[in-house]
Amino acid sequence: xxxxxxxxxxxxxxxxxxxxxxxxxxxxxxxxxxxxxxxxxxxxxxxxxxxxxxxxxxxxxxxxxxxxxxxxxxxxxxxxxxxxxxxxxxxxxxxxxxxxxxxxxxxxxxxxxxxxxxxxxxxxxxxxxxxxxxxxxxxxxxxxxxxxxxxxxxxxxxxxxxxxxxxxxxxxxxxxxxxxxxxxxxxxxxxxxxxxxxxxxxxxxxxxxxxxxxxxxxxxxxxxxxxxxxxxxxxxxxxxxxxxxxxxxxxxxxxxxxxxxxxxxxxxxxxxxxxxxxxxxxxxxxxxxxxxxxxxxxxxxxxxxxxxxxxxxxxxxxxxxx
Numbered sequence: 572x573x574x575x576x577x578x579x580x581x582x583x584x585x586x587x588x589x590x591x592x593x594x595x596x597x598x599x600x601x602x603x604x605x606x607x608x609x610x611x612x613x614x615x616x617x618x619x620x621x622x623x624x625x626x627x628x629x630x631x632x633x634x635x636x637x638x639x640x641x642x643x644x645x646x647x648x649x650x651x652x653x654x655x656x657x658x659x660x661x662x663x664x665x666x667x668x669x670x671x672x673x674x675x676x677x678x679x680x681x682x683x684x685x686x687x688x689x690x691x692x693x694x695x696x697x698x699x700x701x702x703x704x705x706x707x708x709x710x711x712x713x714x715x716x717x718x719x720x721x722x723x724x725x726x727x728x729x730x731x732x733x734x735x736x737x738x739x740x741x742x743x744x745x746x747x748x749x750x751x752x753x754x755x756x757x758x759x760x761x762x763x764x765x766x767x768x769x770x771x772x773x774x775x776x777x778x779x780x781x782x783x784x785x786x787x788x789x790x791x792x793x794x795x796x797x798x799x800x801x802x803x804x805x806x807x808x809x810x811x812x813x814x815x816x817x818x819x820x821x822x823x824x825x826x827x828x829x830x831x832x833x834x835x836x837x838x839x840x841x842x843x844x845x846x847x848x849x850x851x852x853x854x855x856x857x858x859x860x861x862x863x864x865x866x867x868x869x870x871x872x873x874x875x876x877x878x879x880x881x882x883x884x885x886x887x888x889x890x891x892x893x
Contacts, residue, residue: 598718598749599714599718600630602841603626603710603711603715604626605758606714606842606844607622607845609760609761609849610763611849614848616860617860617862621862624711625710625714631711631712631715632645632646632712633646633715644679644683645716647683647725647726647730648681648684650781651728651729652728656778657778657781663770663774664685664688664770665682665685665688668685683719683726683777684773686716687716687773690709690712691769691773691847693709694706694710694713694847694848695851696855698852699855699856701858706860713847717776717844718840718844720773720776720777721837721843722745723744723780723781723786723787724741724745724784725780726780727781727784737791740791743825744833747816747822748826748833749837751819751822751823756838757834757838758838760841763842763845763846763848764846764849765849765850765853766846766850769847772843776839776840780836783832786829786832790828790829791825793828798821803821804817805818805819
């Protein structure tokens with residue numbers, strides 16, 4: 572039997588649909604928000620109450636780039652600098668990495684996987700101390716860095732296609748594609764789980780993304796071979812600025828050649844983020860988290876149940892491919 576808590580989560584997700592934003596600022600907010608709905612009741616109540624903050628602060632790490640010179644390297648890693656795939660010789664811990672390469676060398680090529688580990692351990696400590704402000708700030712930051720780790724172009728030196736004559740690829744992959752097709756993404760990923768080996772999960776994110784870099788580059792080459800160059804870009808207004816953006820024809824064909832890559836990377840980021848929040852709380856001893864709201868299951872009404880039943884039916888049909 573489906574629990575009343577689970578029904579509430581389904582109802583809330585159905586009644587407040589996710590918008591089709593880019594994987595940029597709004598995409599990060601989407602991932603932080605969706606991850607909340609993977610959590611068990613003990614955490615869901617707390618995180619749901621602070622959802623507006625977690626959405627807004629999902630982009631805080633990017634905003635810090637302008638004021639903190641140490642921030643930028645935390646968002647990427649140039650894996651090619653450390654030998655061929657699958658990069659098994661890359662030291663998994665920061666201490667080992669510094670011993671091998673030196674901190675200056677590491678910073679120059681990005682420190683994303685090691686920084687995720689640091690933020691995770693800080694979040695665990697914040698849970699132990701019951702420091703609500705730090706829990707929220709670190710939860711939001713962890714979401715940002717986990718999301719970055721799931722984007723193939725964040726783990727390669729060829730981050731914008733600049734080394735292969737494909738300049739502008741970063742915006743096409745992260746912004747244009749989700750902008751056009753993100754409304755079709757299924758972001759219900761299932762329940763968060765306790766992660767037994769956090770460091771391994773973080774490196775799995777990185778290595779998986781690296782494995783998709785050839786596909787990201789090859790798909791773009793296929794598009795270029797398929798349509799005339801005059802159809803690649805079109806003028807478009809972004810606010811008050813006129814820019815040349817990839818055309819809908821180009822973007823949709825690129826998305827077709829990618830398959831469901833970006834949806835699956837987003838789904839993976841959502842589930843892993845929820846699981847890391849959950850695991851940090853468990854490692855901290857499952858402390859009580861106080862909020863000023865009643866448990867969500869107490870607010871369910873008979874009218875809500877009809878909407879939930881309809882959503883469950885739709886989700887079941889989608890799962891069957893109908």
